[in-house]
Amino acid sequence: MDIALSAEDLAFRDEVRNFLDTEFDAEMQAHLKSRGSKGMVEWQQKLYAKGWVAPNWPVEHGGTGWTATQKYIWESERSLRGIPDVVPFGLVMVANVIMAFGTDEQKEYFLPRILKSEDWWCQGYSEPGSGSDLASLKTKAERDGDDYIINGAKIWTTYAQHADWIFCLVRTDNSGKKQEGITFILVDMKSEGIKVNPIIGIDNEHNLNEVEFNNVRVPAKNVVGEVGKGWTVAKALLAHERTGIAGVADIKRNMRLIKEAAASEVNGGQRLMDDPGFQQRMADIEVELMALEFTELRTLATMAAGGFPGPESSLLKIKGTELQQATQELRMEIAAYYQGVLPTDMDPEVLGHEFGSDARRAFMYGRAATIYGGSNEVQKNIISKYVLGLE
Amino acid sequence: MNFDYTEEQQMVRDSIARFVQDDYDWDTRRAIVDSDEGMSRENWQTFAELGWLSIPFSEADGGFGGNIVDMSVVMEEMGKGLVVEPFFPTVVLFGGVVARAGDEAQRAEILESVIGGETLGAFAYVERQSRFAINDCKTTATANGDGYTLNGEKVVVFNGENADKLVVLARTSGGQFDEDGLSLFLVDANAEGVSKVCYPMMDAQRVANITFDNVQLGAGALLGSEGGALPVVNDVVSEALIALASEAVGIMGTLNAKTLEYTKTREQFGVAIGSFQALQHRMVDSMMAYEQAKSLLFKALCEYKIDPASAEATIHALKVLIDRNGKLIYGEAIQMHGGMGITDELDIGHYAKRLMMINATLGDGTFHRSKFIESTYAAA
Numbered sequence: 001m002d003i004a005l006s007a008e009d010l011a012f013r014d015e016v017r018n019f020l021d022t023e024f025d026a027e028m029q030a031h032l033k034s035r036g037s038k039g040m041v042e043w044q045q046k047l048y049a050k051g052w053v054a055p056n057w058p059v060e061h062g063g064t065g066w067t068a069t070q071k072y073i074w075e076s077e078r079s080l081r082g083i084p085d086v087v088p089f090g091l092v093m094v095a096n097v098i099m100a101f102g103t104d105e106q107k108e109y110f111l112p113r114i115l116k117s118e119d120w121w122c123q124g125y126s127e128p129g130s131g132s133d134l135a136s137l138k139t140k141a142e143r144d145g146d147d148y149i150i151n152g153a154k155i156w157t158t159y160a161q162h163a164d165w166i167f168c169l170v171r172t173d174n175s176g177k178k179q180e181g182i183t184f185i186l187v188d189m190k191s192e193g194i195k196v197n198p199i200i201g202i203d204n205e206h207n208l209n210e211v212e213f214n215n216v217r218v219p220a221k222n223v224v225g226e227v228g229k230g231w232t233v234a235k236a237l238l239a240h241e242r243t244g245i246a247g248v249a250d251i252k253r254n255m256r257l258i259k260e261a262a263a264s265e266v267n268g269g270q271r272l273m274d275d276p277g278f279q280q281r282m283a284d285i286e287v288e289l290m291a292l293e294f295t296e297l298r299t300l301a302t303m304a305a306g307g308f309p310g311p312e313s314s315l316l317k318i319k320g321t322e323l324q325q326a327t328q329e330l331r332m333e334i335a336a337y338y339q340g341v342l343p344t345d346m347d348p349e350v351l352g353h354e355f356g357s358d359a360r361r362a363f364m365y366g367r368a369a370t371i372y373g374g375s376n377e378v379q380k381n382i383i384s385k386y387v388l389g390l391e
Numbered sequence: 392m393n394f395d396y397t398e399e400q401q402m403v404r405d406s407i408a409r410f411v412q413d414d415y416d417w418d419t420r421r422a423i424v425d426s427d428e429g430m431s432r433e434n435w436q437t438f439a440e441l442g443w444l445s446i447p448f449s450e451a452d453g454g455f456g457g458n459i460v461d462m463s464v465v466m467e468e469m470g471k472g473l474v475v476e477p478f479f480p481t482v483v484l485f486g487g488v489v490a491r492a493g494d495e496a497q498r499a500e501i502l503e504s505v506i507g508g509e510t511l512g513a514f515a516y517v518e519r520q521s522r523f524a525i526n527d528c529k530t531t532a533t534a535n536g537d538g539y540t541l542n543g544e545k546v547v548v549f550n551g552e553n554a555d556k557l558v559v560l561a562r563t564s565g566g567q568f569d570e571d572g573l574s575l576f577l578v579d580a581n582a583e584g585v586s587k588v589c590y591p592m593m594d595a596q597r598v599a600n601i602t603f604d605n606v607q608l609g610a611g612a613l614l615g616s617e618g619g620a621l622p623v624v625n626d627v628v629s630e631a632l633i634a635l636a637s638e639a640v641g642i643m644g645t646l647n648a649k650t651l652e653y654t655k656t657r658e659q660f661g662v663a664i665g666s667f668q669a670l671q672h673r674m675v676d677s678m679m680a681y682e683q684a685k686s687l688l689f690k691a692l693c694e695y696k697i698d699p700a701s702a703e704a705t706i707h708a709l710k711v712l713i714d715r716n717g718k719l720i721y722g723e724a725i726q727m728h729g730g731m732g733i734t735d736e737l738d739i740g741h742y743a744k745r746l747m748m749i750n751a752t753l754g755d756g757t758f759h760r761s762k763f764i765e766s767t768y769a770a771a
Binding site: 001003004067068069072259273279280282286287288290291292293294295297298300301304315319377380381383384387388389390391 | 697705
């Protein structure tokens with residue numbers, strides 16, 4: 001029972017601080033704001049140059065070999081500065097699948113490109129008719145010589161408009177149980193027959209898309225794992241818990257933003273920060289957050305010791321997203337009338353408030369967190385079955 | 392970073408678990424609770440022989456020299472077994488005060504007999520009006536030449552019925568609410584002028600309201616500095632809060648396990664009630680509430696080990712979460728057990744009542760939320 005940092009850990013923390021303070025400079029911050037996905041690629045390439053873009057990869061493929069404590073230090077320092085996490089679709093999701101199930105040829109081709117952020121990936125799981133019941137998916141892949149011909153549609157595909165590749169679950173067989181006959185396949189977004197239809201979100205932004213597949217020809221060598229075993233591959237990916245799944249470091253940053261703003265907002269002469277009602281709301285969140293941070297650390301420590309995450313890990317997604325939303329809600333309350341401000345080019349000085357629009361965007365986009373990656377209700381089904389053993 | 396228990400801690404845990412399993416089954420416990428003293432002296436001797444009573448005390452005082460994690464392990468296992476013998480009042484509170492405030496002679500006199508199981512102790516700090524404010528103290532100790540005269544009343548003194556020795560918090564100067572001017576005194580429970588009214592609590596504790604009527608104390612009865620008791624008491628309270636939280640975590644885990652088992656076997660409408668999704672999701676909520684409480688306990692333990700003062704905000708937060716999640720867990724445990732859940736016969740209600748008393752001890756969730764706010768947001 002020990003969390004004291006060693007001399008090596010402290011030296012590592014200094015190195016991280018020094019790196020972030022140097023590289024995440026004003027220019028980089030401006031690029032992230034103004035250049036969208038290109039700004040993100042620029043940042044990920046800086047991380048790649050330092051060798052830190054993939055903390056969870058094995059060293060042999062270009063990972064860092066960090067201990068649980070080092071990963072925790074990295075996450076804390078990153079989020080403290082408001083630096084976004086890497087885009088997960090390539091570096092976290094498809095990379096783990098390729099490492100675990102891919103052929104040598106797939107590993108040699110894709111992994112270095114992912115590491116260097118040369119390809120932008122997106123995820124083709126959900127379909128217009130298949131949300132929480134993912135295994136009911138219908139997008140069809142039929143064999144034709146050395147290729148598959150894909151027909152169907154994927155939906156809620158984040159950043160498909162920027163993507164070079166999409167990893168998909170497709171149906172290659174209809175004869176057995178619905179979980180059988182699903183195959184995991186990689187598709188070049190430049191293929192003929194792919195059409196990306198934008199979906200404007202509740203946050204008024206374009207992050208989501210529908211991706212249509214009309215007779216899209218994909219080489220059979222792009223199948224990852226065995227044909228018909230895509231469900232196993234997808235489950236392994238879901239089970240692969242990653243650092244920061246709960247977003248604890250980012251929720252802590254939200255709390256800091258809340259305190260800063262509540263210290264300057266005033267109601268009838270009283271700072272919001274000094275309002276007992278508001279203080280209690282903050283305390284209720286913070287108590288739960290302090291606990292969640294250690295739930296996450298327990299998971300990290302178990303994994304670092306080579307173990308499989310225990311029951312404590314399965315609540316990270318549920319509690320983490322609930323707390324994310326609770327902090328987003330508090331930020332909206334602080335913004336008061338200004339929570340309704342839509343995206344605008346107006347000077348914040350003229351407008352009177354900068355905080356409001358940011359709070360609104362985070363709150364609205366944040367609604368997705370309890371829905372994606374398996375809705376929180378599906379998570380409870382999973383915990384109930386696999387952790388509590390209830391059938 | 393690690394959240395493992397040492398081999399030694401694992402051994403202590405196993406030995407208490409074995410005691411509970413072999414010698415503390417539900418009928419045995421019930422007989423002990425119903426006995427005259429509401430505790431088993433024989434069990435207390437066993438605790439002494441197995442070294443459990445020595446765990447928090449330093450080796451210089453004849454103890455095991457254990458740290459906060461060792462203490463936590465003992466309390467968690469006691470919680471699982473719902474052990475009624477007065478470990479918390481005697482070892483954690485009474486022993487904790489003597490170990491911190493006593494001089495060498497006082498520690499030698501008292502702690503050796505606590506460790507040996509000969510002395511049962513109690514810490515008398517609650518007054519009728521005081522609720523959770525320890526500084527709210529009307530009991531007075533007036534200097535009288537070479538000693539003190541003690542007057543006043545303490546209520547709900549844990550283990551007050553069976554304690555041989557008391558530590559009494561009394562005012563030697565200042566007004567009712569002053570933080571300075573509080574002192575600690577060692578008082579023989581049978582001294583002249585000490586009278587008590589004993590009664591049982593819903594969690595089977597035997598407590599007493601104790602009146603001090605011109606009790607004459609020698610100069611040697613003063614523990615620590617005159618007027619400077621509060622910081623010492625606060626230190627004991629911090630450790631006691633972690634101890635109580637550990638006991639609560641043991642109880643919560645047991646309640647969840649028993650409830651889960653019940654929903655797998657209890658059949659209604661031709662199926663196990665655990666097959667209903669409405670119940671499954673609530674069981675998941677209870678499981679998460681337990682894991683979160685355990686995580687926050689780990690945080691408190693790790694911080695306290697590095698520096699007790701650094702754990703202050705976390706300890707307040709821990710008491711808040713134990714209160715909140717404890718209520719959820721015992722409430723759900725009773726509800727899921729249906730009619731059986733509201734009987735005296737089933738153990739579920741008894742675990743619930745102990746959790747409720749833990750919540751009410753040394754400050755409830757509302758109290759500690761205010762303390763958390765004070766310690767965290769005051770400067771912001």
